Amino acid sequence: MGCLISDSWVVVVLFLPVLWVFYKVWMMMRRNEVERNGGGFAVPRGSWGWPLIGETLEFIACGYTSKPVSFMDKRKSLYGNVFRTHILGKAIVVSTDAEVNRMILQNHGNAFIPCYPKSITELLGKSSILQMNGSLHKRVHALIGVFLKSPQFKSRITRDIENVVRFSLSNWMNKSCQVYVQDETKKITFEILVRVLLSVGPGEEMNFLKREFEEFIKGLICLPIKLPGTRLYKSLKAKERLLKMVNKIIKERKNAMEKTEESGPPNDAIDVLLRDTGDSDEMQQHRLPLDFISGNIIEMMIPGEETVPTAMTLAVKFLVDNPVALAHLLDENMELKTRKDQTCEEYSWTDYMSLPFTQDVISETLRLANIINAVWRKALKDVKIKGYLIPKGWCVLASFSSIHMDEMNYENPYEFDPWRWKKVGAAISSNIFTPFGGGQRLCPGLELSRLEISIFLHHLVTTYRWAAEKDEIIYFPTVRMKRKLPITIMPLQQ
Numbered sequence: 001m002g003c004l005i006s007d008s009w010v011v012v013v014l015f016l017p018v019l020w021v022f023y024k025v026w027m028m029m030r031r032n033e034v035e036r037n038g039g040g041f042a043v044p045r046g047s048w049g050w051p052l053i054g055e056t057l058e059f060i061a062c063g064y065t066s067k068p069v070s071f072m073d074k075r076k077s078l079y080g081n082v083f084r085t086h087i088l089g090k091a092i093v094v095s096t097d098a099e100v101n102r103m104i105l106q107n108h109g110n111a112f113i114p115c116y117p118k119s120i121t122e123l124l125g126k127s128s129i130l131q132m133n134g135s136l137h138k139r140v141h142a143l144i145g146v147f148l149k150s151p152q153f154k155s156r157i158t159r160d161i162e163n164v165v166r167f168s169l170s171n172w173m174n175k176s177c178q179v180y181v182q183d184e185t186k187k188i189t190f191e192i193l194v195r196v197l198l199s200v201g202p203g204e205e206m207n208f209l210k211r212e213f214e215e216f217i218k219g220l221i222c223l224p225i226k227l228p229g230t231r232l233y234k235s236l237k238a239k240e241r242l243l244k245m246v247n248k249i250i251k252e253r254k255n256a257m258e259k260t261e262e263s264g265p266p267n268d269a270i271d272v273l274l275r276d277t278g279d280s281d282e283m284q285q286h287r288l289p290l291d292f293i294s295g296n297i298i299e300m301m302i303p304g305e306e307t308v309p310t311a312m313t314l315a316v317k318f319l320v321d322n323p324v325a326l327a328h329l330l331d332e333n334m335e336l337k338t339r340k341d342q343t344c345e346e347y348s349w350t351d352y353m354s355l356p357f358t359q360d361v362i363s364e365t366l367r368l369a370n371i372i373n374a375v376w377r378k379a380l381k382d383v384k385i386k387g388y389l390i391p392k393g394w395c396v397l398a399s400f401s402s403i404h405m406d407e408m409n410y411e412n413p414y415e416f417d418p419w420r421w422k423k424v425g426a427a428i429s430s431n432i433f434t435p436f437g438g439g440q441r442l443c444p445g446l447e448l449s450r451l452e453i454s455i456f457l458h459h460l461v462t463t464y465r466w467a468a469e470k471d472e473i474i475y476f477p478t479v480r481m482k483r484k485l486p487i488t489i490m491p492l493q494q
């Protein structure tokens, strides 16, 4: 008995200081809030939820429902479009206001930096495009953006995408006519991604990249503990192996470049980053270091790897559920195919991109799917936006899905209605449609993604009819299909 009492005392004595620290932090946050409520700018209203866990449980629970924005909607109705909360161990301002989101994305005065969970920052490294800031970020972002947008690149990559898509689709018939769209689209887009970034084609090198990259990204959302055997540790090891291989490719490329004077347009992201000399006259000194390039090549795979196949899969899902839209899409694409067959002309990237209904199907898929539902930033100083104060050090979540699913912006927002884009057309403000983000970090893969999805849809609908089994969309922690969207395919009778 005596021993029990003394044990309890030990626990109390050890635990009290921890409680005291949390209490102090809590009080400090509250004091900050009260003090800053001056000058016409106020910290947004909201609730801190439970001590320590804040409102994390409700946030995650909503993520598992078919309406993940319900967490935002509830607070929006209580506190307004911008509110504060405490989730995942952080004091956060959540914006569901299109104008505030635009200002956060524009980031004039460089007041915000990206803010990712600890496991992600560990895996990315400080010099990843996703984390870096300032002039180096501007330089790398512009280099990649200009390359991916250039007509020469789009024209060349169109051939590659067509080849990969046609080859994959032709293999589908060998798979007892049933395929899992989510798996198949992942294979297609990974092959394209590694071509775009490092010109690696099918074979041993690509299989190695795929295997190790999958191991690497498993650790993006995990406990941030870096001990042998932990998830994070295994992912970091996979990154080391990836870096070794990419380093080798880059060194070979650099040697080849030094031997030949001739340099045509860049073939891939490695060429782009290797050739750049910055703004300086002292050329050599301002080339990007090789380690920096290899790290960035791997890290640039992250935003492209899951997003495009998810968009393709969800487009198929929405079309399955909307036969009228599918019939319309088929008509439009059949017309293009017939024209091309008759003239024996090759397709150009502009052929795919100028199919208006197909583009509307893609926009509607991106709006409804909300593949990247928000971006996270951290305020480096006190920021005043539209009457609100975002205190220095706080995180800000600019929610895209709240804007995409708001009936003030889109009539019947939960309906898949590609025709809405014809009505709103160019009138739609870019503030209320941000699947690719905006401002300084607007996705450089925007046009490439649309091109990939267009080519995939074109060849899919003009090659096969399909029937899908029942499946549902999961939104947490990332958007995907619960059963990977199994479909049964039949060749299209012409």
Ligand code: HEM
Residues within 6 Å of the ligand: 114, 129, 130, 141, 196, 300, 303, 304, 305, 307, 308, 311, 371, 372, 375, 376, 434, 435, 436, 437, 438, 440, 441, 442, 443, 444, 445, 446, 448, 449
């Ligand atoms: C449907 C497909 C895609 C979606 C929905 C998407 C969405 C986004 C979003 C929302 C951001 C902004 C992140 C932020 O502001 O913090 C972003 C950034 C980025 N995306 Fe994409 N993305 C897609 C495809 C791609 C592809 C195919 C690539 C690569 C080839 C790519 C490369 C990047 C890179 C490098 C960034 C970082 C830009 C920077 O921070 O400067 N994305 N993407």
